[in-house]
Amino acid sequence: MSSSSYSFSPQQAGLSSGVGGPSGRAHDDALWGAFASAQTAAEFCRSWLSLQCVQVVDVHSAMLLLEQDSGTFVPAAVWPSAQTDVTYLAPAAQQCLSERRGMLLPGQPGAPVIVAYPVELDGRVHGAVVLDVAERSEEALQAVLRQLHWGIGWIETLFLRRQGLDDAQTLERARAALDIQAVAAEHARLEPLAMALVNDLASRFGCDRVSLGIDRQGRARLLAISHSAFFEKKSQFVTALENAMDEALDQRRSVAFPIIDEEANGIAIAHRDFAAARAVCSVVLSSRGVGVGVLTFERDDGRSFDAEEVRTFEAVSTLLGPVLDDRIERHRWFAGRLVDQLRAWWAHFKDSRRPAFRVGVVLALLLVLGVFSLDGEYRVSARAVVEGEVQRAAVAPFDGFLREAPVRAGFVVKQGQVLATLDDRDLLVERQRWLSEREQHQGRYRDALAKHERANANVSLAQMQEAESQLALVDEKLARASIVAPFDGVVVSGDLSQLLGSPVEQGKLLFELAPLDAYRVILKVDDRDIGDVRVGQSGSLVLTGLTGEVLDFEVRNLSMAEPEDGRNVFRVEAQLARSDLKLRPGMEGVGKIKVGEQTYAWIWTHRLTDWLRMQAWTWLP
Structure with a gap:
């Protein structure tokens, strides 16, 4: 029990001093003085039981049972003296504790009545008081029960004070543990954390030295000593200190020397050898049920560590264990993990x-x-685009203006179908002009022949032939004013529907057409893989629009490189094995060219190894 003082006055207790002569009052005053000056719980209980027996009068013997930390009930006070045999009161006390009520029981011969009353607080029984009293009336016995009921309030106060003291101590331990954890959390690396931690613990708990050791393969290794930047790892002092840490780490419990409690302290042989004239206490830091380190506290001033300080150290170690474990994991190299x-x-x-x-x-x-060890088929992957095997361009045959454009890109057309028509009104006017000139020159030619003017006839004939040539040229342009499809196919590019009436220049590209039954595949191979590609190699292609069908192809040509999306790619032309597919130019997918057999390890890692070789070549001198 706590050693706090329990001082009060008789008036506070609500009990009157005994009546009688001067000797009775002097005796009562002595009891009240002892009760008021009680410094320990044992003194408090003895003086309280004596006062109860004096107030009740005619008490042969009495016993106060209180619960201990282990959950058992032991006598806290016996009256009239500590040597009085009160074992015969035990059955009454046990019955009172089990039934949790005040009761009057018949006693042994010569002990007519036993009065028992429980000590109950917050619905829990903490003990009982049992009195062996002289025989008296029923009313007097009820008065005895009331007297005990009022007097037990002071025992309840004892428990409340003790509980309040325990709560305050627990709160203080928690506050200290949280403050120290905050100090540890400020450091991300293990060494600064260890040094800050031991320095703070030494100052906070008034220790001459605090050391931190961490577990290395089942052995404690000293990491930091408070107020010491360096220490000799092979010194005799460090070896003795690590042995003491090992002793606590092996037992997974706190060890103190001088020993506080034989049962709770554990073996302290290494601590005894290390301590000499000092006081030493070691606590284990655990994380996930495994000891990760040990904190050792030392004092040289002769003061031993008490149980409350050890509990505080253990509360600190409970919070520091996971933090230290995390820093140790960060500190270790990959090989160690x-x-x-x-x-x-x-x-x-x-x-x-x-x-x-x-x-x-x-x-x-x-x-x-x-x-x-096993070989697999190595294939070079590349983005693929379907193009027409033959692409025909439809261009403007002469300078003119666009009159009609009934088709545009994506239209499927038949051979001879009109794609676009140029305005031919100027050509018709020009044709009429050349027809007129030809008629005029033909008339002059006939007149010259009739007059036998040979020179004029030759001139007119030449002019007439010129007009006929110009007329043939105009007729050819009129015939080509309608641009028609050269074969059955699909319009790959070209949309003139928004340009009707606009001028077009001779040779301007108007449309591109591709046949519907002849296609080729363009594979865009990365330059890292082009060295493995050869003409004649086969492969497979899956198009985005035909994911359920795998198309076979054969490489026909390796073209030049061109930049694309910041990469250097090569155009590789391939011929599809089938021509009966419903393909459209511009369809995209992924093609894979079969190169040969390699081990699966090489297939999956060769790009990485090639990149590493290139980086080594770039950076090495």
Whole structure:
């Protein structure tokens, strides 16, 4: 119980001092003085029970039972003296505790009545008071019960004060733990965290030295000592300190020397050897049920660590354990983590209770061996576009104006179908002009022949032939004013529906046409893979619009490189194996060219290794 003082006055208790002569009052005053000056819970209980027996009068013996931390009920006070045999009161106390009410029970011969009353707080029984009183009337016995009921209020106050003190101590421990965790959380790296932590703990708890060790393969290794930037790892002091840390780490419990509690303290041999004349306490920092470190506190001033301080250290270690574990994981290199993981896998593999794990490991090993030993078909992937095998251009035959354009890109046309028509009104006028000139020159030619003017006849004949040539040229233009499809196909490009009436120049591209039964595939191969592509290689193609059908092709030509989307690609022409497909020029997909056989490991990693070689060539001198 707590050693806090329990001081009050008789008036506060609500109890009157005993009546009688001067000796009775002096005795009562002595009891009240002892009650008022009680410094411990044991003194408080003894003086309280004595006052109750004096107030009740004619009490042969009495006992106060209170609950201990272990949940058992033990005598906290016995009256009239600590040597009084009160074992015969135990059955009455047990019955009172089980029924949780005040009761009057017949006593042994010579002890007519036993009065028992429970000590209850917040619906929970904390003990009982049992009095062996002289025989008296029923009314007097009820007065005894009332007296005990009022007096037990002070016992309840004892529990309330003790609970309040425990709550305050718990709150103080939690506050200290949170403050220290905040200090630790400010540092992202392990070494600065350890140094800041031990310095703060040493100042906060008045220790001469605080050390932090971390678990390395089951052994504690010293990481930081408060107010010490460096320490000799192989020194005798460090070895003794690490042995003390190992002792706490192996037992997974706090160890203090001098020993506070034999049962709770555990083995402290290494602490005794390390402490000498100092006080030493080590607490284990745990994370996920595993000890990750040890904090060791030292004092050289002769003050030992008490139980409350150890509980505070343990509260601090509970919050610091996960933080320290996280920093240790960040601090370790990849190789260290990999070794730990491999060690854990090996332990699982040897465990006969994990047959599924063994089967999984064996299958994984077989898969890895297959990847590095088995060959597979290596194919070069590239974006593919379908084009017409033949593309015909429809251009403007002469300078003129666009009159009609009934088709546009995407239209399927027949051979001889009109694609566009140019305005021929100027040509018709010009034709009439040349017809007139030809008639005039023909008349002059006949007149010259009739007059036998040979020179004039030759001139007129030449002019007449010129007019006929011009007339033939105009007729040819009129015949070509209607632009028609040269074959059955699809209009690949060209839309003149918005340009009617606009002028067109001779040779201007108006339409592009492709046949419907002859296609080729253009594969855009990355320059990293072009070295593996050869003419005559076969492959497969899947188009976005025909995902359910795989089309075979054969490489026919490797063209020049061209930039595309920031990459350098080569145009590779391929011929489809089938011509009975409903394809349209411009359809896209993904083609794969069969290059040869390689191991699966090489197929999946060759681009990475090629990139690494290129980077090494770029950066190495």
